[in-house]
Each structure stands twice: as structure tokens, then as C-alpha cells.
Amino acid sequence: MGVAVLPPRIKFCGITRLDDAERAVDAGAWAIGLIMWDGSPRQCPLPEAERIAGQLRRTVEVCGVFVNATLQEVAATVDGVGLTMVQLHGDEGPSFCAEVRRRTGARVIKAARIGANADMADIERFHTDFHLLDAYHPDLPGGTGETFDWGLTKLRMTRTVPFILSGGLTPDNVVAGIEATYPFAVDVASGIELSPGIKDPEKMIAFGEAVRSTGPPPPPEPVLASEREAVDEAAPLEEAL
Numbered sequence: 001m002g003v004a005v006l007p008p009r010i011k012f013c014g015i016t017r018l019d020d021a022e023r024a025v026d027a028g029a030w031a032i033g034l035i036m037w038d039g040s041p042r043q044c045p046l047p048e049a050e051r052i053a054g055q056l057r058r059t060v061e062v063c064g065v066f067v068n069a070t071l072q073e074v075a076a077t078v079d080g081v082g083l084t085m086v087q088l089h090g091d092e093g094p095s096f097c098a099e100v101r102r103r104t105g106a107r108v109i110k111a112a113r114i115g116a117n118a119d120m121a122d123i124e125r126f127h128t129d130f131h132l133l134d135a136y137h138p139d140l141p142g143g144t145g146e147t148f149d150w151g152l153t154k155l156r157m158t159r160t161v162p163f164i165l166s167g168g169l170t171p172d173n174v175v176a177g178i179e180a181t182y183p184f185a186v187d188v189a190s191g192i193e194l195s196p197g198i199k200d201p202e203k204m205i206a207f208g209e210a211v212r213s214t215g216p217p218p219p220p221e222p223v224l225a226s227e228r229e230a231v232d233e234a235a236p237l238e239e240a241l
Contacts, residue, residue, distance in 0.1 A: 007214045008178055011164060012204065013065065014042035014189035016197035021052045023201050024060070027208035030185060031061035031085060036077055039067065041196035042189065046081065053082035061085045063109065068092065071099055078104040087111060087132065094125050101128070109164065114148045120155045128161065132187060135167035147173070150180040171206035178214045186211060 012024035013033030024032050034044040034052065044052070053062045064083040066074055068090035078086060086100055087109040101108045107129040112119055114133050123131050135148040147168035156163065162184030165177055170191035178186065190196070192203040 006216045007212050008165075008183050009185035010208060010211055011061075011063065011185055011187040012189075012192065012199070013063075013166075013187055014040075014193070014197055015052065015199070016042060016044045017048065017199075018051050018055060020199040021056055021060075023199060023204055025056060027204040028212065029060050029208075031063050032056070033063045033065050033087065033187070033189070034081075034083075035065045036069070037065065037067040037089075043197075046077075049081045053084075057082055057084055061107075063087050065089055071096065071103065074100055075103045078106050085109065085129075089132075089134075094127065097126055097128050111166070114152055114167075117152065117155060120152050124156075124158055126161075130162050130164055130184070131158070132164040132166050133183075134187075147177070150177060153181045153183075169207075171203055171210050174207060174210050175214055178211065 009030035010028055011031040011033055012027070012029045013035070015021045015024060015032045015034055021032050032052070034049045035042045036049075037043060049064070056062060061084050062082065063085035064077055064081065065087040066089065074086060077083065083106055085108070086104060086106045088097055088100065089111040092110070097108050097110050100106070109130040109132050110123065110126040110128040111132040111134055112123040113135065114120060115135075123133070133148070133153060135146040150165075153163070153165075164185040164187050165181050165183040166187035168191065169177055169186055169188045174186055174188070188207055192199055192207050194200045
């Protein structure tokens with residue numbers, strides 16, 4: 001599907017300890033996610049985030065996850081911690097995402113909560129380095145442990161922005177998720193935990209092995225005219241910052 005890789009890369013998210021970050025690298029991580037939002041039970045303390053980035057940012061992408069933070073907060077954290085990537089998981093608009101990229105130099109992931117065709121249409125507005133597709137929840141920005149309808153990913157119009165599959169992935173279902181969507185990367189947090197923020201080493205290894213067992217993506221299927229019209233009708237008329 002153009003930007004899919006074989007096998008998909010792995011982002012272990014919700015890392016709160018250096019030991020778990022090192023285990024993530026050993027399990028084949030391309031990126032590790034450090035949650036900077038204080039509303040998450042997986043929030044990574046700043047001193048530990050600095051330790052993790054200092055030790056590993058030359059080995060793996062160190063991604064800070066933010067939810068509706070200010071531009072100044074994001075920029076200061078990227079600089080202070082030494083992040084190489086930023087994930088924006090709130091209501092941030094396209095212009096905000098572009099400014100984060102310009103101000104920090106870090107690659108940007110824009111996350112979207114997918115529950116319907118309109119959500120797939122909305123993410124097309126974001127010309128970031130990556131899109132992350134997560135499960136929709138009315139009250140939570142992420143970390144729900146729930147999957148979404150993977151069939152909706154077939155409605156993506158953008159082929160130049162790689163996408164990361166997230167939402168309820170585990171060692172048991174990640175192969176099915178990959179074979180249904182063929183993403184650039186997969187993202188996991190709760191599916192490899194003993195408790196929020198504390199990773200299970202055996203599940204991390206099993207997840208990595210499952211991902212590496214997957215095969216190449218098939219040729220892209222054409223989007224039916226009826227499906228394209230449904231996406232166009234659902235697209236928002238205004239761009240919000």
C-alpha cells in the first residue's frame with residue numbers, strides 16, 4: 001500500500017521506566033512512547049524521560065505523547081528531554097502540528113480516534129510525518145485497550161503519509177491487525193502490560209515475534225467510487241487550529 005513496510009515497525013508506548021525502555025529496544029522497537037500528559041496513568045516523570053532519552057535516543061526514536069499542550073510546552077519538553085519525535089493526541093489542528101515540526105525539528109505523529117468514515121476523512125487534513133489511527137472513545141484520547149473497525153483504513157486517500165495502527169493491539173491480535181491494514185508501524189501500550197505503565201517482558205517479546213512473523217502487503221485495492229463519495233461528504237468544511 002505504498003508506504004507499508006515489511007514487517008511493520010513497532011512503537012512500544014506508555015513507557016515509564018528505563019528498564020522497560022531497554023526491554024522495548026531488545027524486543028525490536030523502532031520507537032518508544034513517553035506520555036507527557038498528566039491525565040494518563042502511564043505518564044512518564046520528566047526525570048525518567050530525560051534518563052530514557054539520554055540513554056536511548058541514538059538507538060530508537062524517543063516519542064513524547066502530548067494532549068492539547070501549548071506550543072511552548074511541547075517545544076520546551078522536546079528540548080529539555082531530548083525527544084526525537086512528537087505525537088499529538090488531542091484536538092490539535094493542522095497549523096499547530098506544522099508549527100511543532102518547524103519549532104522543534106522533531107518528526108510529528110498526528111493521532112486520530114477512529115469511529116466512523118468522517119474520522120478517516122478528517123485525518124487527511126494533516127500533512128504530518130505520520131498518522132496514528134486509534135480507537136474512538138468519547139471521554140478518553142487514547143489508551144482504552146479497544147480496537148476499531150480496521151476496514152475503515154481502506155478509505156484512506158493519502159498514500160504518502162505512513163500510518164501507524166493503534167488501539168487494543170496485543171500479541172494475540174496484532175497479526176490479524178497487520179493483515180487487515182498493512183500499516184507502516186504498529187503501536188501498543190496496554191496490550192503488553194502487567195499494570196498501567198509497567199510492561200510485561202514476556203508479552204513484549206511475544207508482540208515483537210508476532211509482528212516479525214507477518215508477510216508482505218498485497219497490491220493496493222482501488223477505492224470504490226461510492227466509498228470515495230462517502231468520505232468526501234463526511235469531510236469537515238473548516239480547518240480548526
